[in-house]
Amino acid sequence: MQTLSDEQSLSHYGRDWTRFWPARPSKVVFPETVDEVVELVRQARADGQALVPSGGRTGLSGGAVAAHGEVVVSMERMRKLIEVDEFEPSICVQAGMTVGAVQTAAAEHGLFYPVDWAAAASSQVGGSIATNAGGIRVLRYGMTREWVRGLKVVTGTGELLELNRGLIKNNTGMDLRQLMIGSEGTLGIIVEATLGLLPTPPEASVLLLGFSGLDALMPALAELRQGLSLSAFEFFDRRCIDHVEAALGRGFPLDADACPYYAVVEFEDPGQQNQEAALARFEALMEAGHVLDGTLSQSGAQAEELWAWREAISESIAPRTPYKNDLSVRISRVPAFLEALDALVRERYPDFEVLWFGHIGDGNLHMNVLRPEDWSTEDFHAAGRELSPAVFELVQRYEGSVSAEHGVGLLKRDDLHWSRSETEIELMRAIKRQFDPDGILNPGKVLPG
Template sequence: MKQSPPIELVSDPASLAHYGRDWTRFWSPAPSAVAFPTSTQEVVELVHWARQTRTALVPSGGRTGLSGGAVAAHGEVVVSLDRMRESLGLDSAEPSITVQAGMPVGELQRLATEAGWFYPVDWAAAGSSQVGGSIATNAGGIRVLRYGMTRNWVNGLTVVTGRGEVLELNRGLLKNNTGLDLRHLMIGSEGTLGIITEATMALTVPPPEQSVLLLGFTGLEAIMPVFERLRRGLQLSAFEFFDRAAAGYVGARSGKAFPLDPDCPCYALVEFDDPEQGNQDRALALFEELVESGLIADGTLSQSGAQAAELWAWREAISESLAEHVPYKNDLSVRIGRVTQFLSDLDALVACHYPDFEVVWFGHIGDGNLHMNVLKPADWSIEDFHRAGKALSPKVFKLVQEHGGSISAEHGVGLLKRDDLGWSRSAAELSMMSVIRAQFDPDGILNPGKMLPANLLSL
């Protein structure tokens, strides 16, 4: 690479294939090289070189995304933060921890726990996802119901913009009313405004001992009444939903028998505070009320941490169990009170237009987030299936719009939903996003082609 900065670069085929893709499989990776900076200054040098040579850069974290946001398919240089994984200090007075952006989220969680604190944002891929990537995508996960999204836990950021400027955003302060908080522009920007190199993340006290209820519903219409009653009666940290098909795929892959009646149409995994199992009687009383009300057909309550983990496995293993079927995913959200009607309407829409497709549902229904997974028929090519998914999406997104929802609740936009933002954002919003992007990255070198439609990037 001509006049490249003194930063580790690799270009062997195996590395290009590995670092040029995320968990989506609809684009073939084709980067020209992979760069491994070790410091903020090296990222600055890389950005200056990219501006001079008009080279596109694709920031890369753990590449566990599901929207194509980390895909490099057109000769870009991937900027991997794998060499930037250091802890830069833990402050127990705040409490917070400052780390380089390449640290895995699971490692941040471990360091917090060792110090007697807790980092609560968690999801199935936390062990391989990186802190910078989780911020750039505003990751959510399984406990948003109690703790919110990643955005809630970012106290400060160090970012290298597309101009090669280093921004120290908020500097870890808890109070800082000095104009616009640019930190929040970077959160969820998917690497299009700058490359996050360091982050100060807030911590909290560890939760008390928790127990898990696994419930089988009598029908979709029972979901929200059950959620409301349990939320009033217990201190919930998660209310996770999955359908009968999802349980079947997890069971088939694991070889284990599902612990509830397999004929229930859908299920919920409910996690609640249960210090010294002091809320077991209350949970059982609520369960009995729900059964008597005809809302719940079956259920089980964990009696130990090990049993709780076994029940959680039925929810956490869903994505991995579906992966071999190359699902076309839609990550959707509506206001919590509209979840049941939206799910019913969406199920009917898919059955009408694609009756031969199998759809598997799961999600964080306690915060209004549903994951719709359309499975590829075995005799379809990936290309034909992707085209069919793209043809279905406008119908799905129109329904989302009618329900006042979002076409991307937590997975981001990337390549997959770039051209569909108009279903969730107004023309004025999209225009402002384009102007903001141009200010941070005037040459368009950072993750080009992602998030915003191409026609807006030329404005």
Template sequence: MQPSLDSLRNILEADCLLTDSDSLSQYGKDWTNQYTPAPLAIALPKTTEQVAAIVQWANKHSVALVPSGGRTGLSGGAVAEHGELVIALDKMNQVIAFESATQQVKCQAGVITEQLQQFAEENDLYYPVDFASSGSSQIGGNIATNAGGIKVIRYGLTRDWIMGLTVVTGKGEVLELNAGLIKNATGYDLRHLFIGSEGTLGIVTEATIKLTRQPKNLTVLLLAIPQLDKVKELLNTFQKEVDLTAFEFFSEEALLKVMPHHNLPRPVETEAPFYCLLEFDATSDDILENALGCFESGLEQEFILDGVMSQSQQQAAELWKYREYISETISSRRPYKNDISVTPDKVSEFLGRVNNIVAEHYPEFEVIWFGHIGDGNLHLNILAPDDMDYAEFVKACENVNPLIFEVLRELGGSISAEHGVGLLKKPYLNYTRTEAEINYMKGIKAAFDPNNIMNPGKLF
């Protein structure tokens, strides 16, 4: 039986509770796009107090809640397929305060990532967490998944920029966690518990976020690499001398897709199995010289075959295209995606073993590798043969997953580097987390959400 929404109308204004089928369909899913949305209704609260009132209402009426940000997730964490009430933060999209002495900005959780990046820029500062979905993803969602992206090697994850949170717990209580303090040694840091909890403990409604100095003269090196096991030396050599702001990679197979699709020339003369894109702040001539020294030493020691360095901001942007266009280029082929990580020293072994697994079981599948190799984060994209039924293809990939994840377990890796667990990775959580860990997680969940109304069925 569906609960009556009447009493909810006392909490929300009329235009803040949506039940039309378009809204239900739009708000009931994320970018994962393989689940059928079927929420009860969509609540669009305007204040933390309204969120708390909704959670209290949901406890009273035993209604499951799905917190919803920009719904750009790729693991089904924001999917509502079982009559849940979706709480979307779209109307909580304001910057609340900014303090230049601390470089901290307080904003509502519905602020779009790009909006925060622009706010920082207007104040001659920089918000460095950046990824493909920055134009749609919301800060609250970034926090709930501890979003990473392309600048992690220098600037860390979302976690590293969150100085305070306002959350509503699964009990409907409002907590102000840390409120911008740099040092605060007074018990368990519940802020860090909420970061990455995928809406299963409560809802983030506001965040205090640290900004930083803008990078200057960002310079890109695009390098051709003879074998992936040389990446370890490459990383080692550069990290000793240069603060890298990005260290990305992609395979020749990826390049061969991007070049014709975007009418781009080969970036370096030499053809190679892999390419690395390195970025750094060339704030002084010394740094440029250090980077060039590393490059030359790499050529001599043959862990670099060839390379090009940007001479202008425009050329840097041109070089980034080879990496940034990959996802969009192959999207029409509906790749089966796995977002996985190992420690950077094990990337080569992992990739080799996965290639062997796929070649053995599905020699007709194409494998496209790219990702944030400096973080050990690989995006494994498997493409179906043109004539294969898509459902059959997905099933085949799911059959391969346990083999890949077994290798990950052996190497101490993670089945989800930055996309979260949600629904999609839930069956595989035990490859990365032990039964004991999952039991402790459930114990924590019970303390914050005793009636299990917060995003039930996600994560575990």
């Protein structure tokens, strides 16, 4: 089994997309078979050696960070395609295959893996399952959880579990597969997965719409859902536009000052047969005063151009090292919650630039507070940490989640109590002990110390 321990490798494999913790693993190992994973967990257990299961490291919560001399178990040499079953349809792969490669392999068989997000090309299947990845089409297809039909996992005792074996129906006691999904490497190392696939969906078109205000978003979603088969409803506020214009080097196709909120709305449109229906909905929304401006894609290329106004936001603001929160509430509560939270941040820090975007059709909002150019990263993050309890208290009051899709990792570990009760956290600790009695799997992640 290859092992790396040079400085550059330690730093590269020791962290994810977060930059808040130092990368200090003791080494990085690259198993190539399930047996090697079993063997290395058993050895680690004997040695009391902490392990950090490691995928594409695109996480945003520090779940794959190795800051305390852990051994990083990189799955990148276990990326074999095991089988595509065109009939079911499903795909079986080793955990280190990227989600992008799964999407490509499915497409080669005229099939479709529907979970998708900006980092899917470099994210690995194991990591996407361990964090129950969501993304841009949850509205239509749900999160990763719904597509996992089978899992092979090595527990913290070095035992191999074969969970559910690709079955659709299997009511034989607790579905342990569900515990592994979203466990962020704390219960086992995922080594193989069987994922459900779909037939290739019909072509889609995109509406870019400008809204009169926050309270127009939900009626608009309801109206659009009536006549169209929606696959995405992704909103962003007007403040995002400047940043994306600068990043893309082109102008926004609507009047960027006309509306406080915009949305990219994707709907199924085979042979462009639903364009008329879309325009009818658009006009109804204009008449109702919910929508003030909009445009409809006339081709796949145009649809992609419109998508860019939502997809490029995160990267365009990265230089401003934003203080991010990935929050959710029940869908009906989104407008009231967003208004209350926006007011709270503006009151405390009137000079901060606050951007909102996200998957509003799932109740999931990404809040991004940008660092003022003249603040240091340290001071700014201190201000963010100071702000957090008030944000989370509001999330709790709205019975929401402090991590809708990014997971807990190191970043939200001490904030778990805002969304989960003490009894729940105790139960999670107890369950963790059953799968990993010596606490060698991703210690310090997810569960508060």
